[in-house]
Amino acid sequence: MRKLFVIPAFLLVAMVACNSGTEQKANTDTTATTEHQMDMSTPEQVAPLPAIPAGAKVYFKNVKDGQTVSSPLKLEFGVDNMTVAKKSPDGQIAEGIGHHHLLIDSGDSIPSGTVIPDDSTHIHYGGGQTEATVNLTPGKHTLTLQFGDAIHRSYGGALANTITVNVK
Ligand SMILES: [Cu+2]
Structure with a gap:
């Protein structure tokens, strides 16, 4: 050594x-060992994860569970009782607001309060997008729509929805 x-x-x-x-x-x-340090640090006085309004849910509007689809696949993101907003540049957090995330073959939700990873299988729509087109390899894939707050913390399984698609 x-x-x-x-x-x-x-x-x-x-x-x-x-x-x-x-x-x-x-x-x-x-x-x-220093290579993988990520700056995912949050300010010290971070507001708690906002409460989820009653009846709030997320879902894929245009694709059903088990559907056979082709790639590229256009997905429309639906949410009830929550407002889709751009991610907050100053980290301001408000109740009932957040943005969509798409998890590809990455489980059925991110634990509540956990910052959602940002990589090729955890896609953030921090611009407030409500639809996206993704490329998928042929075969079976799980797609999870996960809602998160302004600073990318997951609202957990209560605001997640998972479907399986068969890509031609
Ligand atoms: Cu995000």
């Missing part, structure tokens, strides 16, 4: 010296 470290450290010094304007990645295991 120690011997392996000495050489790259020396190389790193040489590289930084020659090219000080860019950040160099050292090829050592010692730096690998």
Whole structure:
């Protein structure tokens, strides 16, 4: 371990010296752990997750559970008793407001209060979109519509809806 470290450290010094304007990645295991730090931190005084109004629910408007579909697939997102809004740039949270998220083959909901991941299978519609077109590979896929608040916290299973589709 120690011997392996000495050489790259020396190389790193040489590289930084020659090219000080860019950040160099050292090829050592010692730096690998810092690679995955994500800035998902929330402000210290975060309002609690807003209550879910009575009768609120989300659903796919145009695709039924078990339906055979083709890709690209257009999806229309429905929500009752909640208002779809753009994500709040200043983190302001209001009751009865949020935006849609689409989970592709990623379970039937995100636990209530958990910040929804942002990646290729957890798609945020923070612009307030109520429809989207997605590309899916042939075969069976589960699609979950998950509502979240202005700072991307999930409203949990109460505001999630999952369907399975068969892609031609
Ligand atoms: Cu979001």
